[in-house]
Amino acid sequence: MSEDPELSDILDILSDEYARDILAATSVKPMSAQELANQCEMSKPTVYRRVEQLQEYDLVEEQTKIQTSGNHYNVYAATLSEFSLELDEGAFETSVTRSQPEAFPGQQETDTADRFKKMWEHL
Numbered sequence: 001m002s003e004d005p006e007l008s009d010i011l012d013i014l015s016d017e018y019a020r021d022i023l024a025a026t027s028v029k030p031m032s033a034q035e036l037a038n039q040c041e042m043s044k045p046t047v048y049r050r051v052e053q054l055q056e057y058d059l060v061e062e063q064t065k066i067q068t069s070g071n072h073y074n075v076y077a078a079t080l081s082e083f084s085l086e087l088d089e090g091a092f093e094t095s096v097t098r099s100q101p102e103a104f105p106g107q108q109e110t111d112t113a114d115r116f117k118k119m120w121e122h123l
Contacts, residue, residue: 016050
C-alpha cells in the first residue's frame, strides 16, 4: 500500500489483541507461523489471518528462510516502528513510521540467480 491507511483502518488493526501480539513478537526477531502460534498462544489459522491483515498495511514483512536441507519456510518480521496520534485544533493527525526489518541470523542477501543455483544443486 503506497499511502498510509485511514486512521480508522490503523486503529482497527491495532485494537486487535492478536495483531498486537504478533507485532510485538516479530519486532524482536522474525518468526514462523508455528513459532507465533506457540509464543502468542493462538491457532495457526488465526496467525495467518492476522499476518495477512498486517501485511495489507505494510506493518509486517514476509521473508523466506533458506535451509541447506531444502526445507525453506516463511518467517514474518514487523516493519511498524512507531504509530502516533495527535489531536490538534479539532483534527486528528496520524503518523506511521516503518522500518526495514533486519535479516534473521544466517540469512544472506542473494540475488535470483544465486537462489536458483542453490535450488538446482539440491535437486
